[in-house]
Amino acid sequence: MQVMILFAVLVLTYLMVIAKRVPALIRSFRFQSFFLFLATLLAAFKEKQVELYFVSGLIILVKVFLIPHFLDLMARKIKVDENLGLLVNSQLSLLAALLLTYSSWALSRNLGFGQGPLQLAAVSVAFSVIFIGAFLMISRIRAFTQVVGILTMENGIFLFASAVSGGMPFLVEIAVFFDVFISVIIMGVFVYRINKLFTHIDVNKLSQLKG
């Protein structure tokens, strides 16, 4: 069951890689967070920890509802509905993502997380979600996708923490959630301002600005 959820997260990350429009990207992120919620809930049920129930509640509140809703709102406001601005086309992105998954598997095996196939699977999925999130940030032009990329990385880090040590301490968790939410809002405002000033959110063109 746990492995099934993990691999569902991985599959949804791949869906983000081939997504060509912003709503599809946001929907994949929403479902990814939902599976994260399921994984945490399962862990909470298994280990009977009250804190984990709180954490899963926070996930569903912040990552499944608030952040995607806010992103949707922003996407509608600045009308980036079509065209994500791919630097690499989707077939090549898929191949790159596969390579990243393979290397994360090799990495997690060599780092010595191989106590049983379950943990190896969990750690390699977490690593590959982090790497693919970074890849999304690098290979997409629009500032919008980069926000989703960093959120994906954050999801991967969460997965990693729960795979290695059964989750971060409760206070850290809450701080991270607060951090993520605030940073999304800041980035949203930022993207909105960029769009308003320059009428585009193409980050490549920002480097040509002269003060």
Place this chain on the structure above:
Amino acid sequence: MNKIFFILIQLVFFIAVAPLLSGLISKIKNSLRMRKGQSILQPYYNLAKLFSKGEVVSATASWVFRITPFIVIASTLCAASLIPVFIFPASLNYLGDFLALIFILALGRFFLALAGLDTGSSFGGMGSSREMFISSLVEPVLCLVIFSVSLRSGSTSLAAFSAVGAAPVTFIIAGAALFLITLAETSRIPVDNQETHLELTMVHEAMILEYSGRSLALIEMASYVKQMIFFLLIAQIVFPVSLPVSVNPLQVIFWAIWFLARLAIVAISVAVVEVSVAKMRLFRVADFLGFAFVLGIIAGICAILGV
């Protein structure tokens, strides 16, 4: 002797049930669209009509065109006899395995594409080229699915993977990949559309446009059987159930009901997908099947990890 008898029964069963699946899918689609729709038995009526009609063959067509329907139906039925349905698993090993299934189906597809080109009509050529484009994307995924499933179950035999008990993660992801390919292989909506003969969108229908009468009936029959083969594979992978080992009547009846129920579950999910998804442009199909490829690789990773 006994084995041959069982194989014959299985072929008859395939021919009898396969058109019903298509009828079931179109019935479900129509009721989801709040329409009355055709009867669930309509494919049988169509086949009966086509078998009783005469046939027109173009004057420029060669022997390839005439021989193709027989090769297609023969190869598809041969592939159908490889799947363990009624036969006990042990008796099946000498016939062939998973890989044989792919290549026997590829033989039929090859001849269909040739026949589409043979008459020299522009539709046939277009249909053939599109079909080969799609199948060149489908076959690697099919191979990946099969490799990961057999890596997990330890054998390429079709009967072996029903012996693993409840489906492991590998099988479920491989089943998802197989589901996406099935949509492409049986010309279902995101890739092709069976209900239309619009020039711009048809793939499979364009290829067989020149056929009429009995030949068309054979080809349609073959595509029904092929669809059932794929549905059975999905059902076997996602809900693996071992064949009845003893001939206890109660057990056999229970098993038969569960067998048909699994087919119906796959058919219902195909129909729901068909109703809720729009048809893709031909070049978006590459992305669609690319995703199926990735699912296949993830299934392979799961198989290596042993989950």
